Amino acid sequence: MAVPGIAGSVNVMLAIHEKKTAAIELYRPLRNYIASHYSERDAQNLEDDLEAVRQMRSDLENPQSSDALPEVRRDLLQSYYRALCAMESRFPISPDRDHINAFSFVWYDAFKPNKKASQQNIHLEKAAVLFNLGAAHSQIALSADRTGAAGLKVACNSFQAAAGAFAFLRDNASIKASVGSSATLDVSPECSGMLERLMLAQAQECFFEKVIGDAKPPGLCSKVARQVSLYYEEAYAALGAPPLSQHFDRTWISHVQLKSAQFYAEACYRAGLDLHEKEEIAQEIARLKSGINALADAKKSSKGVAAPLLDAVSKLETNLNRNLEIAVKENDRVYLMRIPPAGSLQPLPAASLVKPLHMGDVLDASKERLFASLVPDSSAKALSKYTEMVDNIIRTQVEKLQQGSEITRVKLKEMDLPDSILAMEGNFTMPIDIKEDVEAVQVVGGPSGLEGELQQLKDLKRVNEELLIQTEEMLRKEEREDAQFRVQFGGQWTRPQSTTLTKTLHDRLNKFAANIKQASDSDARIERAIKDHSALMEILNCRPVSLF
Incomplete structure (x- = not known):
């Protein structure tokens, strides 16, 4: 589920709950594999690494522990993901008889906790950890105090990091976890892509709060707001299409839909202020009407939406109507301009100020020291083949x-x-022997034969x-x-x-x-x-x- 958060008078935003998992014992199966496929001495030398993995998995299973601050969870998830990458190349985990098959990874759907998936491979585990990493970043963003510049920056960066984690999940783990195996829908490429757009929408929304707080020109504010709306539109489109259309709670979908309309209306409102300054009253009236209509349509499906969001929409609607009334009076008395129909308006310009944070460096396991002394079996076979070929x-x-x-x-x-x-x-x-040699040379062609x-x-x-x-x-x-x-x-x-x-x-x-x-x-x-x-x-x- 997603949880709304409000800081002072700032807008309502969403954070993601982490997926829950069932406890498993990693230590003993991994140690047995090392002892049987390498040596008992190697197993003894790797006791610290085995214990580190066991502890990380145990901490992962208890998200409600007293020290489980979002930042602590984030660091734990990043470390455990790198450990999983190191394990993947050294420990074959599958139902095969010669592989590690003593346990299954079990994870529950974050949005429908009654659904779960179980796999005897590491793909689901990696996908779930990436999902929870995105969730942890979203919780860090939601807990930031956005009424101040420092907190607003933390929130914006954390939402971008959350978008990066969900994008990394979509591009690197979703398909492996889903193909040929049972997996919950929350780690699917469709869901991770939707969550990426949602987190980008909220990161861009932080920028909108900043430009409004800094009293930037209304034209710029309109572009920023319009991009917020576009990101929410993309998330809403994904929520309304299979396979996600029946997976999320209706209030969740209504929230995203209303947010999209809210920021489209904000863009119209800010564009109207800019047009009023330029005395383009007819365009202003058309924009304001378009924003009002978008809010009216979205409010029809707003049942269950958080009350602060409805209040913010109502205030915006009031401002739009007030400015519309002023603009209509001025046009009737002074400008007498024909109001263009909504269909003839050019799309509002947008300016994206956010992007998913690149997670490749943070999650890069090439320098991971866990189990570094074990040469992966695949590498040993490749080396043997290579040596023979050389x-x-x-x-x-x-x-x-x-x-x-x-x-x-x-x-x-x-x-x-x-x-x-x-x-x-x-x-x-001429000596006889030389004469005979010369004649022999002539027999084979003479000087030309010599050449x-x-x-x-x-x-x-x-x-x-x-x-x-x-x-x-x-x-x-x-x-x-x-x-x-x-x-x-x-x-x-x-x-x-x-x-x-x-x-x-x-x-x-x-x-x-x-x-x-x-x-x-x-x-x-x-x-x-x-x-x-x-x-x-x-x-x-x-x-x-x-x-x-």
């Missing part, structure tokens, strides 16, 4: 590099051609260099990911440093790189020798071979 890639690439190196070594050994050619200088007769062999060497060198670069990149990638896991898991990441594990590979890569460089230098010497003895190379094209 090992296979490195092994394959090293084998390719070794094969390429062996081919290069054989080719270089076969090509002792530069020494043979240089030995011939100054001799007038083909050199080109093949270049191609092999390029392939080996590419393999070397690919392997080095894989090792660097492995080092980066190892560093990322160390940052993510901290002390839980017990695998030796990547640089330690891959030192041998780096050494071998450096050796291969040196071999390739040595081979490249040898190739360059061969090419230079061929160019320096181009005349001799021409001899190889002669049949029979002649030195002259």
Whole structure:
């Protein structure tokens, strides 16, 4: 249910009651899981964390405890939500035999307490905690003294925080809690979206109280009031559509409907003051009539609405009628302007001064230390698979590099051609062994065949260099990911440093790189020798071979 609150002469606003839950025992099932899936020693080391979770859940089950101020409840709910996020990645809670299935989370609907939902997973628990966080923020806002500037600021900020909590619920937990499981309607995306708009309406209403208290120009006051009305209209539209249309008490719906009409009429009233100053009397009369009609229609369905709200509406209606009477008399006596029909009026301009508070930072569990020493099972499996994949890639690439190196070594050994050619200088007769070698070269194509062999060497060198670069990149990638896991898991990441594990590979890569460089230098010497003895190379094209 929602509860109205009034501070002095300020407007009636709504706060949300927290959802109620049934007591459950978390400590023993969680400890048993740690002991069976990790070790008894881990369970003993995590006693403090287990006790912290048990205490937070116990405090959550007793919202009426003596120290349960809204601010205390807010802090508790935020801490418990972060703890749930830490637990979700480490403790599989579901009906499965191998999971934690010793308890169910039970929560009652905040607006229909006779309805409840029960789930053996953590999704409903997280959704309910977010709902209660929004409720706690709304209660902080309602308890603020809005007759003073400081209290008005607290109320406005808290309503925006409540809107942020309900928006976070809608975007991050509502669907998970509802899909495939029973869940109460109050944590549905439709309801959380409606509550977000309602909280924004009340935050904007705080701004309206501020601009009125600061005696701001009526044109600005009209824009602020119109936006209040628009937010209430959105909330009212959601309340009137399935699945919420049959879920809320009629007085709740009437309150939102009347608020929407009240602030539309306020916008018309303030716009009328601005138009009167500009002597646009016909427009003023049309606006005032539009506001009066909106109030009259809304009052027809106002049964059960809080009396202070009805009083505020009546006072506003009196002011509208008084100004309308004055404007009509002036128009009849002085201006004689034709009154435009209501349908021809342009929509009143609006100015939104509020937005849902971003809750991502407040609820971020990435720095949560609870159960930090436990590596989630999914992460351990992913790490094992990743390590195996890296090992296979490195092994394959090293084998390719070794094969390429062996081919290069054989080719270089076969090509002792530069020494043979240089030995011939100054001799007038060709040794038989050299002649046979030359004839063998001619058989395979002569100088053109030699060029083909050199080109093949270049191609092999390029392939080996590419393999070397690919392997080095894989090792660097492995080092980066190892560093990322160390940052993510901290002390839980017990695998030796990547640089330690891959030192041998780096050494071998450096050796291969040196071999390739040595081979490249040898190739360059061969090419230079061929160019320096181009005349001799021409001899190889002669049949029979002649030195002259």
